[in-house]
Amino acid sequence: MTSSTKMTFDLKTYLRDRQQRVEAALDASLSIGYPETVYEAMRYSLLAGGKRLRPILCLATCELLGGTDAMAMPTACALEMIHTMSLIHDDLPAMDNDDYRRGKLTNHKVYGEDVAILAGDALLTYAFEFVATQTQDVPADHTLRVIADLGKAVGAEGLVGGQIVDLASEGLTDVSLDTLNYIHTHKTGALLRVSVTSGAVLAGADDAQVSTLSQYANNIGLAFQIIDDILDITATSEELGKSAGKDLAAQKATYPSIWGLEESKQQAQTLVATAKASVLESFGSAAQPLVALADFIVDRTH
Amino acid sequence: MTSSTKMTFDLKTYLRDRQQRVEAALDASLSIGYPETVYEAMRYSLLAGGKRLRPILCLATCELLGGTDAMAMPTACALEMIHTMSLIHDDLPAMDNDDYRRGKLTNHKVYGEDVAILAGDALLTYAFEFVATQTQDVPADHTLRVIADLGKAVGAEGLVGGQIVDLASEGLTDVSLDTLNYIHTHKTGALLRVSVTSGAVLAGADDAQVSTLSQYANNIGLAFQIIDDILDITATSEELGKSAGKDLAAQKATYPSIWGLEESKQQAQTLVATAKASVLESFGSAAQPLVALADFIVDRTH
Numbered sequence: 001m002t003s004s005t006k007m008t009f010d011l012k013t014y015l016r017d018r019q020q021r022v023e024a025a026l027d028a029s030l031s032i033g034y035p036e037t038v039y040e041a042m043r044y045s046l047l048a049g050g051k052r053l054r055p056i057l058c059l060a061t062c063e064l065l066g067g068t069d070a071m072a073m074p075t076a077c078a079l080e081m082i083h084t085m086s087l088i089h090d091d092l093p094a095m096d097n098d099d100y101r102r103g104k105l106t107n108h109k110v111y112g113e114d115v116a117i118l119a120g121d122a123l124l125t126y127a128f129e130f131v132a133t134q135t136q137d138v139p140a141d142h143t144l145r146v147i148a149d150l151g152k153a154v155g156a157e158g159l160v161g162g163q164i165v166d167l168a169s170e171g172l173t174d175v176s177l178d179t180l181n182y183i184h185t186h187k188t189g190a191l192l193r194v195s196v197t198s199g200a201v202l203a204g205a206d207d208a209q210v211s212t213l214s215q216y217a218n219n220i221g222l223a224f225q226i227i228d229d230i231l232d233i234t235a236t237s238e239e240l241g242k243s244a245g246k247d248l249a250a251q252k253a254t255y256p257s258i259w260g261l262e263e264s265k266q267q268a269q270t271l272v273a274t275a276k277a278s279v280l281e282s283f284g285s286a287a288q289p290l291v292a293l294a295d296f297i298v299d300r301t302h
Numbered sequence: 303m304t305s306s307t308k309m310t311f312d313l314k315t316y317l318r319d320r321q322q323r324v325e326a327a328l329d330a331s332l333s334i335g336y337p338e339t340v341y342e343a344m345r346y347s348l349l350a351g352g353k354r355l356r357p358i359l360c361l362a363t364c365e366l367l368g369g370t371d372a373m374a375m376p377t378a379c380a381l382e383m384i385h386t387m388s389l390i391h392d393d394l395p396a397m398d399n400d401d402y403r404r405g406k407l408t409n410h411k412v413y414g415e416d417v418a419i420l421a422g423d424a425l426l427t428y429a430f431e432f433v434a435t436q437t438q439d440v441p442a443d444h445t446l447r448v449i450a451d452l453g454k455a456v457g458a459e460g461l462v463g464g465q466i467v468d469l470a471s472e473g474l475t476d477v478s479l480d481t482l483n484y485i486h487t488h489k490t491g492a493l494l495r496v497s498v499t500s501g502a503v504l505a506g507a508d509d510a511q512v513s514t515l516s517q518y519a520n521n522i523g524l525a526f527q528i529i530d531d532i533l534d535i536t537a538t539s540e541e542l543g544k545s546a547g548k549d550l551a552a553q554k555a556t557y558p559s560i561w562g563l564e565e566s567k568q569q570a571q572t573l574v575a576t577a578k579a580s581v582l583e584s585f586g587s588a589a590q591p592l593v594a595l596a597d598f599i600v601d602r603t604h
Contacts, residue, residue: 033459033463034463035470037466038458038462038463042458085423089423092396094394094396094414094415095419112396114397115469117391117396117419118462118466119462120423121387121391121422121426121456121457121462122456122458122462124423124426125453125457126457126458128430128449128452128453129450129453130453132446132447132449132450133450140441140442140446141442144434144445144446144449145434147430147431147434147446148431150430150431151432151435152431154423155424155428156335156340156428157335160340160420160421160424160427161335161336161337164337164417164420165337167416
């Protein structure tokens with residue numbers, strides 16, 4: 001079934017269409033106001049391109065459950081605002097101290113550290129405000145649940161917790177697989193999971209559906225990170241749009257450093273196969289976009 | 303009427319009681335989880351004392367409109383989480399570079415800049431999550447409105463916008479009164495205003511009531527800032543729990559630097575008198591706590 005799905009579903013067109021809709025919605029979400037500096041800094045990073053994987057996952061599960069863009073697009077945009085905030089703060093000198101991101105100078109290199117910190121705070125804040133004010137055709141208690149789920153995914157129980165453990169593990173040579181898993185299920189996994197589940201919640205999914213999608217998201221989230229670790233070794237800086245080989249240079253614990261490259265690739269493949277099988281079983285051919293998106297994650301080169 | 307109100311209303315007991323309830327709720331809002339560092343950093347600043355003026359204003363207007371603590375306390379706590387986040391980020395080396403806050407070392411001096419940035423992000427996130435998950439006995443659409451109002455008050459249209467203009471005005475000798483007003487109505491005023499209006503919205507206030515309370519909040523918010531500027535000149539560092547005389551040393555534009563000390567005191571008195579008159583006219587003797595709180599703002603010594 002998987003191979004026939006691959007044959008009949010045109011992922012390239014699907015992604016291009018969704019990316020265009022997301023770009024347009026992000027552009028419209030934030031116009032320049034006063035003081036211009038902070039809006040420019042917010043837009044600089046928010047509209048710097050990227051795969052828009054999180055918004056697309058949110059739109060995909062909402063559509064899978066019979067929902068519309070009007071229901072999901074504000075949350076899709078909020079996911080990208082949150083993701084962008086985390087990149088801006090992560091790139092700061094006090095954190096990863098990166099000069100380039102997506103092939104462009106990082107936010108603080110252009111606007112200064114003070115503005116970058118505040119632009120991140122403003123994007124994070126605006127994400128919640130945007131969901132609260134812009135979501136349409138969804139019962140208010142479902143929107144509240146999405147706000148709560150977003151909060152859990154970003155805060156100390158999620159992304160921030162993952163970053164803290166990641167920072168604390170820097171330079172350590174004995175990081176365990178458990179710790180590495182904690183870092184990634186929180187630092188990247190939590191936001192990917194809520195990207196998938198929020199679209200479903202907005203469309204009125206039942207608990208069993210949310211649970212299936214949550215498992216799918218856990219599996220592709222971990223596969224995503226393993227591939228990220230692999231690409232840091234095998235891809236060029238040009239392909240990545242950021243410095244390659246950083247993990248090796250920093251002697252950072254990664255899946256390839258624990259498992260080796262081949263075993264890492266194998267693990268990612270297995271996770272993606274599990275993810276695909278679970279959504280096909282629950283949703284049948286309607287799950288085609290999710291199946292193709294899972295493949296996209298392991299097949300990507302940047 | 304004002305003087306008789308003052309005679310019959312025991313503000314000291316009122317404040318002590320509310321402060322105790324807020325402290326207990328804040329303490330219960332955030333227990334130590336894993337990774338401990340970030341929870342400890344969050345609690346370090348969240349539970350560092352302070353007047354808890356924002357939560358108390360929220361509880362007061364909710365009670366004024368017939369609401370309960372179950373309705374307002376989560377938002378009251380969220381206001382303090384947001385306020386705390388803004389102080390942590392404001393104290394960072396890239397911003398105001400402060401070593402002390404409320405008589406204690408600032409967050410980044412204890413936990414490092416990276417953890418301080420992330421603890422701020424986590425507190426900001428948790429504020430929205432906490433309102434969404436903990437608010438009781440309030441229709442979901444009212445809770446959503448409070449989340450939206452909090453967002454506006456904190457983001458580029460509010461607190462962050464005020465901080466950006468404040469940073470841009472540093473070292474300038476020709477800051478206009480308009481700019482100074484912009485800074486303060488956004489940097490401190492916006493969060494004080496939503497402290498007052500959110501309690502009312504949660505209790506089901508109508509538009510006219512919210513509008514009256516919003517005006518009250520604008521007036522006490524500006525008075526609060528004028529007094530802050532005055533205290534920076536007249537109080538000792540010990541009284542303030544932070545460095546005194548900082549504005550003068552930084553040649554910062556303040557109300558006393560534009561108006562002089564006496565005129566500044568006069569302006570603050572007038573604003574407070576207007577604030578008191580408006581709530582007494584609309585709510586009668588039920589507004590006693592708000593009247594006393596307005597007086598408290600001009601009478602405080604730190």
